Amino acid sequence: MAVLEAKDVSMYFGELAALKEINLSVEQGEILGLIGPNGAGKTTFFNCATGFLTCTRGDIFFKGQNITRVPGHRVCHIGICRTFQIVQSFSEMTVLENVMMGAFCRHPNTSNSMHSAQDILDFTGLADKRDQIAGSLTLADQKRIELARTIATEPDLILLDEVMAGLNPAETEEAIELIKKIHQKGLTIIVVEHVMEVIMNISHRIAVFDSGELIVEGPPEKIVRDERVIQAYLGEEYHA
Ligand SMILES: Nc1ncnc2c1ncn2[C@@H]1O[C@H](COP(=O)(O)OP(=O)(O)OP(=O)(O)O)[C@@H](O)[C@H]1O
Numbered sequence: 001m002a003v004l005e006a007k008d009v010s011m012y013f014g015e016l017a018a019l020k021e022i023n024l025s026v027e028q029g030e031i032l033g034l035i036g037p038n039g040a041g042k043t044t045f046f047n048c049a050t051g052f053l054t055c056t057r058g059d060i061f062f063k064g065q066n067i068t069r070v071p072g073h074r075v076c077h078i079g080i081c082r083t084f085q086i087v088q089s090f091s092e093m094t095v096l097e098n099v100m101m102g103a104f105c106r107h108p109n110t111s112n113s114m115h116s117a118q119d120i121l122d123f124t125g126l127a128d129k130r131d132q133i134a135g136s137l138t139l140a141d142q143k144r145i146e147l148a149r150t151i152a153t154e155p156d157l158i159l160l161d162e163v164m165a166g167l168n169p170a171e172t173e174e175a176i177e178l179i180k181k182i183h184q185k186g187l188t189i190i191v192v193e194h195v196m197e198v199i200m201n202i203s204h205r206i207a208v209f210d211s212g213e214l215i216v217e218g219p220p221e222k223i224v225r226d227e228r229v230i231q232a233y234l235g236e237e238y239h240a
């Protein structure tokens with residue numbers, strides 16, 4: 001069974017169709033790359049799948065359950081968590097407290113939440129920064145905190161919206177390694193990213209959005225040779 005399935009999902013902002021009849025699913029354990037030009041509808045798709053927006057038409061299912069109208073704060077309990085394109089750490093709080101905010105989803109008791117958050121800090125390589133104020137850290141660390149807080153909610157599916165944007169090559173490499181490590185825990189992942197090296201490196205399958213439409217989906221090596229993708233997004237054929 002698909003972990004996430006969108007059926008005929010459309011999202012209108014007034015006259016603007018940000019998503020047009022999207023049919024897309026992601027299978028258990030898969031890493032799906034989602035690419036497309038600015039304004040293609042990638043973040044809107046994430047917003048609809050996580051209850052930040054209710055799509056205008058169509059339905060979204062999580063493990064067979066219709067979640068189209070489930071509000072954002074419930075989606076996390078069901079097992080979906082996302083990161084934000086603009087980093088959203090609690091900048092006045094420590095790294096540990098930030099991750100505890102995620103852990104509270106499963107561990108309402110403070111000491112259990114702290115224990116769980118500490119494990120996640122070890123896992124994500126943030127342990128030595130646990131008492132630092134999140135807002136004082138580099139963008140790369142703040143993005144890492146966001147990833148840590150996301151997995152602290154113990155999700156089955158995570159949606160990553162440009163978690164590597166703005167990172168230098170070394171930081172990007174570290175972020176890729178962390179995402180692969182998270183995937184090895186058994187999570188299903190949808191990743192939005194503009195850096196093609198990253199998408200090609202981690203995706204099992206890629207879906208391409210353009211002007212709200214899903215124009216093509218398939219294995220990475222097929223996608224980068226697809227004429228529609230080259231026209232709409234890549235500009236020229238991608239070579240690793
Ligand atoms: N809340 C909103 N109200 C009105 N229009 C919106 C809203 N959110 C998104 N849009 C519009 O919907 C379209 C899709 O935007 P979206 O943010 O989903 O694109 P994207 O693929 O994530 O782009 P980018 O790569 O730049 O992040 C754009 O035209 C955008 O301006």
Ligand SMILES: [Mg+2]
Pocket residue numbers: 042043044085161
């Ligand atoms: Mg976006």
